Amino acid sequence: MSDPVIRVSHLKKSFGQQEVLHDIDFSIQKGEVVSIIGSSGSGKSTLLRCINLLEIPDSGSITFHGKEILSRDMNKQDYRSKVGMVFQNFNLFANKNVLDNCVLGQRKVLKRSKEEAVDIAKKHLERVGLSDFLNKPSTKLSGGQKQRVAIARALSMDPEVLLFDEPTSALDPEMVGEVLEVIKDLAKTGLTMIVVTHEMQFAKDVSDRVIFMDQGVIAEEGTPDEVFNHPKNARTRQFLSRFMNRDEESAEAEADEEKTAVAE
Numbered sequence: 001m002s003d004p005v006i007r008v009s010h011l012k013k014s015f016g017q018q019e020v021l022h023d024i025d026f027s028i029q030k031g032e033v034v035s036i037i038g039s040s041g042s043g044k045s046t047l048l049r050c051i052n053l054l055e056i057p058d059s060g061s062i063t064f065h066g067k068e069i070l071s072r073d074m075n076k077q078d079y080r081s082k083v084g085m086v087f088q089n090f091n092l093f094a095n096k097n098v099l100d101n102c103v104l105g106q107r108k109v110l111k112r113s114k115e116e117a118v119d120i121a122k123k124h125l126e127r128v129g130l131s132d133f134l135n136k137p138s139t140k141l142s143g144g145q146k147q148r149v150a151i152a153r154a155l156s157m158d159p160e161v162l163l164f165d166e167p168t169s170a171l172d173p174e175m176v177g178e179v180l181e182v183i184k185d186l187a188k189t190g191l192t193m194i195v196v197t198h199e200m201q202f203a204k205d206v207s208d209r210v211i212f213m214d215q216g217v218i219a220e221e222g223t224p225d226e227v228f229n230h231p232k233n234a235r236t237r238q239f240l241s242r243f244m245n246r247d248e249e250s251a252e253a254e255a256d257e258e259k260t261a262v263a264e
């Protein structure tokens with residue numbers, strides 16, 4: 001196997017007395033799509049935030065193409081432009097329109113000319129289906145549109161890796177699909193991606209590898225078939241069965257609704 005794009009070794013992070021990440025080891029190869037699943041509080045966001053340098057780990061190392069990102073001579077802004085992040089709550093510039101949201105970082109960090117930055121932003125906004133919204137204030141968008149702007153903004157920086165932290169968790173259910181479609185398309189382009197998600201079917205469909213995190217450790221990892229269909233760890237089985245039960249419950253509820261509708 002070739003050298004990984006990102007390698008995390010012996011990563012530890014505490015908040016006060018609470019150790020949130022215990023000795024995390026993992027790496028991602030170029031072009032790989034890795035999903036991270038796990039209960040709320042298991043440390044998924046903290047791991048992504050460490051990789052994006054939004055949190056500084058207590059110990060361990062994170063390398064990008066073999067170079068330690070925590071070292072003093074690493075240009076943090078440059079690194080963040082190569083390893084982009086899409087957040088649950090979009091984090092758009094509220095006082096800017098759609099186009100400016102996608103232009104700003106390119107101008108500031110990549111020092112692109114206005115013309116070039118606008119061209120690139122438009123290309124990515126078209127890709128996420130928002131060409132007709134360039135001048136719209138970001139506050140006037142639906143959640144699904146906001147998240148698609150956030151994705152176009154991240155892509156406008158020409159990242160080598162994109163990190164997604166529950167990109168559909170803050171959305172109304174009817175908007176989840178449009179955002180997942182965009183991410184699925186990206187996965188097909190060969191972009192290296194780490195996606196924290198509670199969308200199990202999506203994780204099954206797009207991932208090369210699935211990581212199950214539990215209480216600050218990687219409890220299990222493997223192909224989607226291994227993790228979803230043949231989980232080895234009891235905690236993984238427990239976690240997945242909660243989701244399966246939820247699916248069954250909603251399927252039962254739907255079936256009941258159908259029966260009622262027929263009876264009426």
Ligand SMILES: Nc1ncnc2c1ncn2[C@@H]1O[C@H](COP(=O)(O)OP(=O)(O)O)[C@@H](O)[C@H]1O
Pocket residue numbers: 015020038039040041042043044045046047
């Ligand atoms: N900035 C912070 N300060 C204190 N505790 C935090 C902070 N961020 C996360 N935590 C705690 O760390 C644990 C893991 O959180 P998080 O990484 O957000 O988990 P997940 O994304 O899997 O839900 C939780 O117990 C959370 O309360």
Ligand SMILES: [Mg+2]
Pocket residue numbers: 044045046165166
């Ligand atoms: Mg989280």
